[in-house]
Amino acid sequence: MPTTQSRTDLYAEVQQFYARQMQLLDGGAFEAYADTFTEDGEFRHTPGREPARTRAGISTELHEFHRRFDGDPVQRRHWFGMIDLEPQDDGSVRSTVYALVITTRPGGKPDIAPSCVVHDVLVRVDGELLNRSRRVEHDQLP
Known part of the structure; x- marks a missing residue:
């Protein structure tokens, strides 16, 4: 089990990782975003669709x-907020995060969904x- 200091360092590292990753996504840098996944990474973000696999597949899916x-x-x-980290015995980290997507158009008010x-x-x-993997669950769906 990590020490309190190492957990604090891990939390800060993961928070910085997410900040960079989401800024790449929101900036349309889909190839760079895909590079934040392992070569064989899996990304499931749209309900009812098969997950994108591999960096190339993730980039294609986002385009x-x-x-x-x-x-x-x-x-x-x-x-991303309310980050809950669970270090695993194999060295991986399971992370559960609350996410809001804020959509804004010129002259309009921000819309928060999903x-x-x-x-x-x-x-x-x-x-x-x-x-290594990301699975997004939308709150509005059963």
Whole structure:
């Protein structure tokens, strides 16, 4: 079991990882976002769809998903909070996070939807923190 100091360091590291990762996503840097996953990473973000697998698959999935915003001057921001970390015996970390997606259009008010719970498995590869898997559950769905 990690010491209090090492858990504090891990929490800060994961929070910084998420800040960088979400800024890449919100900035449309989908290839760089996909690089925050392991080569064989898995990403399930849309209910009812198969997960994207591999970095190339994650990047392709995100490009396809965001085509629906072509011609729409929308800005989307992903907000992660209430991060709960569970270090595992194999060195991985299970992370459960509350996520809000805030959508804003010029002249409009921010719209917060969806509200989600994100389940990640984080691992170290060559000392770098990466996502091995991400599963997003939308609160509005049964």
